[in-house]
Amino acid sequence: MTVLIATCALLGLLIGSFLNVVVHRVPRGESVVRPASRCPGCExxxxxxxxxxxxxxxxxxxxxxxCGVPISVRYPLVEVGTAAVFTALGWVVGPSAALPAYLYFGAIAVALALxxxxxxxxxxxxxxxxxxxxxxxLAAASAGTGDWGAYGRALVGGAGLWFLYQVxxxxxxxxxxxxDVKLAGVLGLYLGWWGWDALVVGAFAGFLIGGVVGVAVLLTGGSLKTKVPFGPSMLLGAFLALFIASPVAQWYLGMAGIAPSV
Known part of the structure; x- marks a missing residue:
C-alpha cells in the first residue's frame, strides 16, 4: 500500500504539471500539446x-x-495539490481496478475547479x-472487480444527478x-459507481458547500448579485463523498433509528 500511495503522489506531481498547461490553454481554445511551454516574459x-x-x-x-521574470507560485501549488488529491484517492480506492477511473476524476476535478x-x-x-x-x-473497473451492479448504479447516478440539476x-x-448541469452527469457516474450513499451525500454536499461559500461572500462584503462559480463546490462535494459517505449514512440512519444494513 505504501508503494501504491507513493506512486500516486509522484504521478500526481507529473499530472499536476500538465494540468497547469490545461488550465491556462483550454479556456483560450489552444492546444495543450503544441507549442511547448514558454516563458510569458521572454517567450x-x-x-x-x-x-x-x-x-x-x-x-x-x-x-x-x-529573463528573471517571476513565475507564479500557483504552478508548484497546483502540482502539490494534484499530488495530494492523487495520494488521497490512492488511499481510499486502494489497489483496485477502479483506481485509474478515480485518478482521472481527480485530475479533471483539479483542472475544472481552477x-x-x-x-x-x-x-x-x-x-x-x-x-x-x-x-x-468504470466499465473496466466493474470488469476487474466483477461488480457490474456498480456500473448499473453509475448509469443511474449519472442520469439522476444530471436530471436533478436540469430541473x-x-x-x-x-x-x-x-x-454545472453537464458536469453533474459526470459526477453522478463516479458517485453512483462508488455507492448509493456516495451519490446522495455527494449531491447534498455540493449544495451545502455552495451555500456556505455564498454566505461567506456576503459576510465579506459581497452581495446577492455577486457571481460565485458553483463548479468547485460540486467537485469538492463529490470528492469528499468518497471518504465520508459511509460514516455519514450510518450516522443518519442511526439518528433516524434505522439499523444500517450489514
Missing amino acids: REILRRDNVPVLSWLVLRGRCRG IDLDVRRLPDAIVKPSYLVALVL TVIVKPGGMGYG
Whole structure:
C-alpha cells in the first residue's frame, strides 16, 4: 500500500504539471500539446530541466532562467495539490481496478475547479469527453472487480444527478450555469459507481458547500448579485463523498433509528 500511495503522489506531481498547461490553454481554445511551454516574459522555450515539478521552481527561486521574470507560485501549488488529491484517492480506492477511473476524476476535478474560478466556465472540451472516459474506465473497473451492479448504479447516478440539476436550472433560472448541469452527469457516474450513499451525500454536499461559500461572500462584503462559480463546490462535494459517505449514512440512519444494513 505504501508503494501504491507513493506512486500516486509522484504521478500526481507529473499530472499536476500538465494540468497547469490545461488550465491556462483550454479556456483560450489552444492546444495543450503544441507549442511547448514558454516563458510569458521572454517567450523562451522552457528547458526540460526547468520543468521538473516543484523542484525546478524552487531551484530557480520562482523566476525564469533567461529573463528573471517571476513565475507564479500557483504552478508548484497546483502540482502539490494534484499530488495530494492523487495520494488521497490512492488511499481510499486502494489497489483496485477502479483506481485509474478515480485518478482521472481527480485530475479533471483539479483542472475544472481552477478554470471555473478563473473564467467562470466549465469547458466542454474537458466535460464532454469525460462522459466517454468515465463510462469506459468504470466499465473496466466493474470488469476487474466483477461488480457490474456498480456500473448499473453509475448509469443511474449519472442520469439522476444530471436530471436533478436540469430541473434546478428550469425551476430557478440563473441560479447556476448549464455547464454545472453537464458536469453533474459526470459526477453522478463516479458517485453512483462508488455507492448509493456516495451519490446522495455527494449531491447534498455540493449544495451545502455552495451555500456556505455564498454566505461567506456576503459576510465579506459581497452581495446577492455577486457571481460565485458553483463548479468547485460540486467537485469538492463529490470528492469528499468518497471518504465520508459511509460514516455519514450510518450516522443518519442511526439518528433516524434505522439499523444500517450489514
